[in-house]
Amino acid sequence: MTRPRLLIAEKNGELRTRMMQASVEAGYQVKTAGTVAQLLCQVLRKQAPVLLLGDNFEENLALTDLLRLIKTCNARLAIILVSDEVSLMQVRKARQLGIFYHALPPDSPAEWQELELAVACAFRTSRLPGHGEGRVSTEIPDLEVARELH
Numbered sequence: 001m002t003r004p005r006l007l008i009a010e011k012n013g014e015l016r017t018r019m020m021q022a023s024v025e026a027g028y029q030v031k032t033a034g035t036v037a038q039l040l041c042q043v044l045r046k047q048a049p050v051l052l053l054g055d056n057f058e059e060n061l062a063l064t065d066l067l068r069l070i071k072t073c074n075a076r077l078a079i080i081l082v083s084d085e086v087s088l089m090q091v092r093k094a095r096q097l098g099i100f101y102h103a104l105p106p107d108s109p110a111e112w113q114e115l116e117l118a119v120a121c122a123f124r125t126s127r128l129p130g131h132g133e134g135r136v137s138t139e140i141p142d143l144e145v146a147r148e149l150h
Helices: 014-024 036-045 063-073 090-098 108-124 144-148
Strands: 005-009 029-033 050-055 078-084 101-103
Touching: 005 014, 005 101, 014 029, 014 050, 029 036, 029 050, 029 144, 036 063, 036 101, 050 063, 063 090, 090 101, 090 108, 101 108
Parallel strands: 005 029, 005 050, 050 078, 078 101
Antiparallel strands: none
């Protein structure tokens, strides 16, 4: 059985490496991106259904503009925004643009567990009925999945 593919886009090399190592240990096949060009190439290939996106990934591009660009390339991509620096207003706008979840960068074991659970839920939600190739879902994940995150 093939391992699920996960894409990690984080400018901070140390955090990117830690997230990659934790994801590989959790059983995911991981691709990483350190630049917008690398990220867009991976997104266009549509091989990874879930993206962990750092907040300060591109300094010259607003987060909302980057999210619009990513969603234009792959509307079905489940994006988990990993950030402790975005404002509440930015998180609200990101949610309107279709992010799956917002998590803080993990430092403690509990925060790592939260991020792993969010990734697992994103994978599970991406396989729900009605989420076929030709349809973009704007539905909120089911209550059971949402409860697991809280």
